[in-house]
Amino acid sequence: MMEPVVFGLVSAAGVLSALAVVAWGNLVHCVLWLALVLLDTAIAFVILDAPFLGVIQVMLYAGGVVTLMLFAIMLTRRGGGVALRNESDPMRRGPALVISGGLFGLMAWAILGSKSLATSSANIQPNAKALALTFLTEDVLAFEVLSILLLAATVGAIVIARRRDFGGPEPVRFRKEPRP
Amino acid sequence: MTMAAYLSFGAALFCIGIYGALTRRTAIGILLSIEVMANAVNVNFATFARYSGSAHTQLFAVFVMALTVAEVAVGLALVILLYRAVSHTNIDEVRSLRH
Numbered sequence: 001m002m003e004p005v006v007f008g009l010v011s012a013a014g015v016l017s018a019l020a021v022v023a024w025g026n027l028v029h030c031v032l033w034l035a036l037v038l039l040d041t042a043i044a045f046v047i048l049d050a051p052f053l054g055v056i057q058v059m060l061y062a063g064g065v066v067t068l069m070l071f072a073i074m075l076t077r078r079g080g081g082v083a084l085r086n087e088s089d090p091m092r093r094g095p096a097l098v099i100s101g102g103l104f105g106l107m108a109w110a111i112l113g114s115k116s117l118a119t120s121s122a123n124i125q126p127n128a129k130a131l132a133l134t135f136l137t138e139d140v141l142a143f144e145v146l147s148i149l150l151l152a153a154t155v156g157a158i159v160i161a162r163r164r165d166f167g168g169p170e171p172v173r174f175r176k177e178p179r180p
Numbered sequence: 181m182t183m184a185a186y187l188s189f190g191a192a193l194f195c196i197g198i199y200g201a202l203t204r205r206t207a208i209g210i211l212l213s214i215e216v217m218a219n220a221v222n223v224n225f226a227t228f229a230r231y232s233g234s235a236h237t238q239l240f241a242v243f244v245m246a247l248t249v250a251e252v253a254v255g256l257a258l259v260i261l262l263y264r265a266v267s268h269t270n271i272d273e274v275r276s277l278r279h
Binding site: 014044087099 | 181182183184185186187188189191192193194195196197198199200202203204205206208209211212213215216219222223226227229230235236238239241242243245246247248249250251252253254256257258259260261263264269272
């Protein structure tokens, strides 16, 4: 019975901070708004009976991804401190609003029009133990694919961002182009 | 709570993310919008997991999380490489691959 109240608060805060992520003018503030979206999603996972997902959401995203984003911002700024601008193109706002609004209307029409979704009630609750059992028995292929994916991403990120002065083969380079 | 409420929340987050990915000019701004979209997808997966009662569906959410984190690592490496080459991260002005 607490669930509708918590869900109402979480969804309102989540949608508002997601709007701030896409509309705020300061890039560092955008990342902090994103952290709020991620924490809201973590709470949503907890009320959806997926506490394990909520915990790794906080660890991976709110802890890791946000820090990584802030690092990347600090490494790619030309002065200006934290007052880095994150502007959206005014020419593209109208079409983007039409596309995203139209898609939302279509999805809302499909979701709210479905009778089975409106009457469905929570089923048996999957827990962390069940998740671990599936991950290591039936769906072990997904686990292995994930480990290879993470290894490839790590190697790829190092190779792409590496500078020449660390030795080894020639690093990936963009062709220099004149500033417009 | 019905499933429709959670799915609507996910749909709203996803569409906000699409709006951001289409309008932003800086590469990191676009990456932030993609994060919002990935989270919306995860909310949907968690919802379907709860209402189908299957742990397999939650596994999809774990998979998407790991994929997104890998994407962020590679994406930010590309942003840093781009910054080294052209001294800005405004992707509208990057024309190396255009004829």
